[in-house]
Amino acid sequence: MGRGVAQLFAEQGHQVVLVDVADRILDSARAEIGREVRFARLLRPGTPTRVPEEVVGRITFTADLTEVRQVDFLFENTTENWDHKRALYCELDFLCAPGVPFGVNTSAIPITRVASATGRPDRVIGTHFMNPAPTKPTVELIRGHHTSDETLALIQGLLDRTGKRHIVVNDSPGFVTNRVLMLTLNEAIFLLHEGVSGAAEIDRLFKECFGHAMGPLETADLIGLDTVLFSLDVLCNSFDDSKYRPCTLLRKLVDAGLLGRKSGQGFHRYDTHRGRPASQRHETHRNDDTQESGDRRHG
Template sequence: MTRVGVVGAGVMGTGLTQNLTEHGHEVVLTDRSKEALDRARAEIERYERFGALLGATGPQREDMTRRVTYSTDLAELGEVEFLVENITENWELKRELYPRLDAVCRPETVFAVNTSAIPITKVAARTGRPDRVLGMHFMNPVPMKATVEVIKGWHTSQQTIDTAQSLLASVGKSGVLVNDSPGFVSNRVLMLTINEAVFLVADGVATAEQVDRIFTECFGHTMGPLATADLIGLDTILYSIDVLYENFQDSKYRPCPLLQRMVDAGLHGRKSGEGFFRYADAA
């Protein structure tokens, strides 16, 4: 396998493209926004120049940029052997996208859904290849995280799982295979934790700084839940919690109203310059 399609040129898609190309894969990176593709190109070029300072260890980093094809046309994905989709965590967008991907890609191409909460079986039903669809939940920043949550849908074949694990191994990663469920393992736990941390701030029990200090200094976590939320993006957090609430119909997944207000106000975390904390280095 050498040619991989990446759909969505946001933070995750860009990081995944970096990781794939520095390990020798050719990548077709698509996005409906030319501006997003231009930002991704600039970031990948910067990563190639300064990768050593960022801890990148790929053996072929010097050839990264020439291995990427950038396009707003999904038809460019027609010859990829494996595809990873990374668009916004929004079911309506994914529901519309997958029949289009199914039409342009070869029948044997594997589709990996890089989602934090949307059920894989639900996505696979929008294609004519449900046995070749699985979840691959990459963590951010992709080049620095060695483990991926791999999700088996209802119809996912063992051959598809083996292909996905082989791709991960080729970029220095391993996959933990779990069964399909909204939020899977990571986000059924993480989203509840973040949502409850937001409630603590909303209820005046503690400030964001105090909440995160307890997790970093008492439990030894690298980041507190609210700094983690800012890194992921509060809009993405809200989408994910909404998916859990809709699928489980359990009140424990009810999004905190403060989270909704912050998203409405454009306070999306690091990418907007402010969330629960302020960031001077926002794009």
């Protein structure tokens, strides 16, 4: 998600600092952004022609968090883990200038909780980009308890200039989109786990009967099964409601390192170079999964 947000703003002419934890991840991000820009005209009809080297050249790829000192606006896209985020926001609050707003791209953690880890709660707002960020037309904006009108107007103007629409909602665990979506994904996983249907068939039903662009299990693979699990845990703990209890099959796949597109296999197998089902061949995971471990690719 972070690389997609970086690509989005670099395509619009902004200078971007992309921070991650390791050089190999940054090298992968650099290559992937270049590929996405190169193929944008084919994948997104009507997209202006852009030179990949120019877009990538606007991005500083670094593992040095102190580079955020120079930014005017910060978007955070780290893993959906509250302990990790809380520690990170303490660092970001120290490094960034006092007036810099923080856009929180979380799947389920309440924005007010994130803001509490900073000394600038009025400058913290939820910026829930959808994946892939450069192609999805709308961003869910979440007002925390202390989010100021000025901060909201600032991010709305920034998104307007990138051509993104935005819908403002109030703060709640999961907001609107993921509070509904995670229930849907989890129930689809339960159906697979119980042997009611196969993965390919579940996804086909949603695409062919409801006109969805992707089925729920394909969507889970795109998000990342670890992120789906983290999000369900947040919702389950926040609402103390068993309806958000993650399916045991989801936990099993995450434990096995089968995280979806980013690892090459989740509920389906993928060509890791393009992030698409390998040869359009779907693999079905059931409760009695007997695949050999040698067939599994790990990220």
